[in-house]
Amino acid sequence: MRILLIKPTIGRPDQGRYVDEGRMEPLQLGLLAGLTPPGHEVVLADDRFETIPYDGGWDLAALTVESFTARRAYEIATALHRRGIPVVMGGMHVTLLPEEALDYADAIITGDAETVWAEMLADLAAGRLKRRYDAAANPQPQLGVAVDRAVFAGKPYLPITLLQFSRGCPHACTYCAISCYFHRHHYTRPIAEVVAEIRAQRRRLLFFVDDNITANRRALKELCRALIPLRVRWVSQGSMDMLDDPELMELIVASGCLGFVIGFESLTASSLAEMRKSPNRRPYDEVVEHLRRLGLQTWAAFTIGHDGDDLASIRRTCDWAIRQKFTFAAFNILMPYPGTELYHRLEAEGRLLYDGRWWLHPDYRFNHAAFVPAQMTADELTAIGFECRSRFSAPGAIWSRFLEPRTNLRSPYRALTYWLYNPLFRREVFRKQGLHFGIEDRDLEPFGSKETP
Numbered sequence: 193m194r195i196l197l198i199k200p201t202i203g204r205p206d207q208g209r210y211v212d213e214g215r216m217e218p219l220q221l222g223l224l225a226g227l228t229p230p231g232h233e234v235v236l237a238d239d240r241f242e243t244i245p246y247d248g249g250w251d252l253a254a255l256t257v258e259s260f261t262a263r264r265a266y267e268i269a270t271a272l273h274r275r276g277i278p279v280v281m282g283g284m285h286v287t288l289l290p291e292e293a294l295d296y297a298d299a300i301i302t303g304d305a306e307t308v309w310a311e312m313l314a315d316l317a318a319g320r321l322k323r324r325y326d327a328a329a330n331p332q333p334q335l336g337v338a339v340d341r342a343v344f345a346g347k348p349y350l351p352i353t354l355l356q357f358s359r360g361c362p363h364a365c366t367y368c369a370i371s372c373y374f375h376r377h378h379y380t381r382p383i384a385e386v387v388a389e390i391r392a393q394r395r396r397l398l399f400f401v402d403d404n405i406t407a408n409r410r411a412l413k414e415l416c417r418a419l420i421p422l423r424v425r426w427v428s429q430g431s432m433d434m435l436d437d438p439e440l441m442e443l444i445v446a447s448g449c450l451g452f453v454i455g456f457e458s459l460t461a462s463s464l465a466e467m468r469k470s471p472n473r474r475p476y477d478e479v480v481e482h483l484r485r486l487g488l489q490t491w492a493a494f495t496i497g498h499d500g501d502d503l504a505s506i507r508r509t510c511d512w513a514i515r516q517k518f519t520f521a522a523f524n525i526l527m528p529y530p531g532t533e534l535y536h537r538l539e540a541e542g543r544l545l546y547d548g549r550w551w552l553h554p555d556y557r558f559n560h561a562a563f564v565p566a567q568m569t570a571d572e573l574t575a576i577g578f579e580c581r582s583r584f585s586a587p588g589a590i591w592s593r594f595l596e597p598r599t600n601l602r603s604p605y606r607a608l609t610y611w612l613y614n615p616l617f618r619r620e621v622f623r624k625q626g627l628h629f630g631i632e633d634r635d636l637e638p639f640g641s642k643e644t645p
């Protein structure tokens with residue numbers, strides 16, 4: 193069969209086209225290609241920067257769907273369906289809202305693809321495609337499967353290799369889609385397979401896209417020991433309680449870690465309690481000082497708009513982030529992602545905007561508040577989010593944050609990383625703000641419940 197794998201874009205600006213400058217290789221589609229039995233032809237189309245080859249004579253199109261790409265995914269599915277091409281969907285959003293995705297797909301896969309992808313392909317080839325394939329929990333992610341990175345070849349991605357050592361996170365933060373998807377479990381891969389994957393590709397700069405790579409400290413220590421001889425540089429996502437384990441931190445640094453995305457979320461104690469972010473109950477100034485002493489460059493992630501936040505506390509958070517000279521920071525508006533505890537609470541309190549389905553609503557725009565905050569209006573929350581992102585990435589702030597001797601000025605390589613990405617992220621702040629979801633200016637057409645034409 194000829195199979196087209198598709199990564200949908202978010203959407204469009206008021207004028208022209210949005211091309212994501214920070215785009216990275218879509219790992220889940222490389223994994224689907226790797227899971228595909230021999231004898232099939234697999235091609236990747238990345239809607240973030242290329243035109244989808246609808247008329248390529250495909251036997252199947254498979255889309256990966258997140259909440260912020262759902263509207264665009266459904267548009268693409270409609271265009272494929274008109275050409276009689278069967279459409280299968282999977283990913284985070286499909287798993288959290290299967291009934292919705294079924295309206296726009298011939299078949300859906302919920303959960304991890306590993307155990308069901310080949311079965312679905314065999315069913316399609318035999319003319320007995322089922323509507324729905326529900327993968328059981330997958331305690332052995334990617335076991336024995338190599339990501340097929342040939343599908344990325346020749347495409348203009350950032351020069352960093354994405355891979356995973358673990359999936360999931362044991363914490364129960366109320367806003368997080370991950371704890372719904374993985375039911376608070378955390379699974380690791382065999383270290384020998386991770387090492388083989390690193391050796392099988394050329395790059396020495398790695399992004400472990402784990403949801404929380406520090407969740408299993410014993411396993412991470414083993415991974416770090418195995419990484420040392422490989423002489424790689426790596427970044428990942430982790431929680432700040434990693435700092436409680438000096439041996440772990442020593443191994444992390446020795447194995448070439450440049451730094452982590454760490455969810456600081458909020459400086460306000462009541463907001464942290466409300467979101468149940470348990471690893472964060474510690475003085476942030478000491479956390480940051482500790483990270484600096486270790487020479488780690490931090491990407492600090494904040495969520496703004498919790499019930500304990502007001503405009504002044506959010507401004508203070510932004511000032512603090514600039515003063516701490518973080519290498520990067522994200523000021524994300526708290527989003528009610530479907531399936532999360534936060535979503536259900538705001539729904540029960542009648543605080544959801546856009547009919548509770550912001551990801552499909554024609555008026556919703558990227559980085560806009562999708563609920564009524566407790567201490568400000570939704571428009572004020574949208575505006576302060578943009579203000580924080582603009583201020584953190586203003587030229588003066590970029591310069592002042594750069595002057596941190598133990599992190600950004602630590603080596604020419606660190607300085608280069610800083611200057612390659614900070615201006616790029618600044619451009620993205622302005623280009624992404626207010627994107628419409630989807631790129632077609634018309635209503636969505638559900639087709640899943642009808643016969644294939």
Ligand code: B12
Nearest residue numbers: 216217218219220254256258259282283301304305369401
């Ligand atoms: C890496 C990453 C990024 C990278 C981008 C990576 C890239 N390739 O471009 C960066 C850092 C840029 C990023 C940005 C954002 N991200 Co992000 N990101 C991730 C992360 C951590 C890993 C994704 C990944 O590669 N996973 C590895 C693959 C192998 O796993 P997977 O995607 O789960 O796929 C498996 C299954 O889901 C399934 N599957 C997936 N797709 C398909 C398709 C088919 C057909 C089938 C059968 C199966 C299937 O099988 C796969 C193999 O088992 C995820 C968390 C996560 N666990 O997914 C968040 C995540 C996807 N991001 C999220 C968000 C919100 C964002 C942002 C919107 C944040 C923001 N406010 O700016 C931005 C927007 C991105 C954009 N387009 O601009 C949320 C989405 C929530 C939701 N409900 O949709 C997630 C889930 C994080 C979270 N904690 O909630 N992100």
